[in-house]
Amino acid sequence: MSEPVFTFRLATPDDAEVLQAIYAPYVETTVTFEYVAPTVEEFRQRIIDRVSVYPYIVCEEDGVPVGYAYASRLYERAAYAWAVELSVYFAPNHRGRGMGRKIYDKMLSLLKLQGVRTVHGKVTFPNPASDKLHNAMGFKLMATLENVGFKNGEWRSINHWEKQIGDFSCAPEPITPITELDPAKVQEILNA
Numbered sequence: 546m547s548e549p550v551f552t553f554r555l556a557t558p559d560d561a562e563v564l565q566a567i568y569a570p571y572v573e574t575t576v577t578f579e580y581v582a583p584t585v586e587e588f589r590q591r592i593i594d595r596v597s598v599y600p601y602i603v604c605e606e607d608g609v610p611v612g613y614a615y616a617s618r619l620y621e622r623a624a625y626a627w628a629v630e631l632s633v634y635f636a637p638n639h640r641g642r643g644m645g646r647k648i649y650d651k652m653l654s655l656l657k658l659q660g661v662r663t664v665h666g667k668v669t670f671p672n673p674a675s676d677k678l679h680n681a682m683g684f685k686l687m688a689t690l691e692n693v694g695f696k697n698g699e700w701r702s703i704n705h706w707e708k709q710i711g712d713f714s715c716a717p718e719p720i721t722p723i724t725e726l727d728p729a730k731v732q733e734i735l736n737a
């Protein structure tokens with residue numbers, strides 16, 4: 546049997562069904578703080594709301610989506626415009642194969658190109674795979690927010706990870722939306 550081929554591309558609203566199917570089972574767990582899984586239509590709208598500004602990357606194995614990662618703004622207020630939060634989900638039998646690291650690597654390169662300065666990850670405790678992913682990618686554990694959520698009958702804490710990816714010596718230009726980056730450069734990062 547030949548080795549599987551993993552590829553990465555930007556998401557489109559047409560990915561809603563397959564990505565919702567990857568995400569929905571995790572809503573039963575404490576990995577996400579959502580109580581009710583979004584419908585495919587809600588998921589489609591979430592994709593539409595994100596893809597015009599931030600990277601939304603799909604990982605495919607032999608042409609079939611097996612995981613995804615996206616960035617969203619960390620907080621709404623104006624001064625936070627250079628800070629994003631990441632979300633990442635792989636289907637259960639595609640975890641632990643190095644793809645989390647790969648998708649994060651591409652994500653960080655794209656965000657850097659956009660002019661984003663800090664990248665954040667919020668990881669429910671315990672989630673050793675996600676904590677290890679953030680640690681391995683050079684994120685720093687900034688805080689544990691204790692009992693910040695209630696899910697599946699218990700109070701839950703989260704680890705807040707941060708990675709600085711930009712220059713802090715001067716005032717920033719507005720970030721460049723993903724749709725306005727050089728498409729050849731974006732493709733080069735996705736193919737790397």
Ligand SMILES: CC(C)(COP(=O)(O)OP(=O)(O)OC[C@H]1O[C@@H](n2cnc3c(N)ncnc32)[C@H](O)[C@@H]1OP(=O)(O)O)[C@@H](O)C(=O)NCCC(=O)NCCS
Pocket residue numbers: 571576633634635636639640641642643644645646647667668669672673674675677678681
């Ligand atoms: C978290 C997740 C995205 C990580 O991606 P992944 O492809 O499984 O991780 P990788 O194979 O790239 O491994 C990344 C690091 O985590 C470690 N790791 C992976 N799975 C692990 C596990 N189950 N337990 C402990 N460490 C683990 C790897 O050894 C690696 O560390 P290293 O490079 O220092 O050896 C993936 O496991 C996943 O989708 N989990 C379910 C959803 C989820 O928890 N999302 C994150 C919400 S914050």
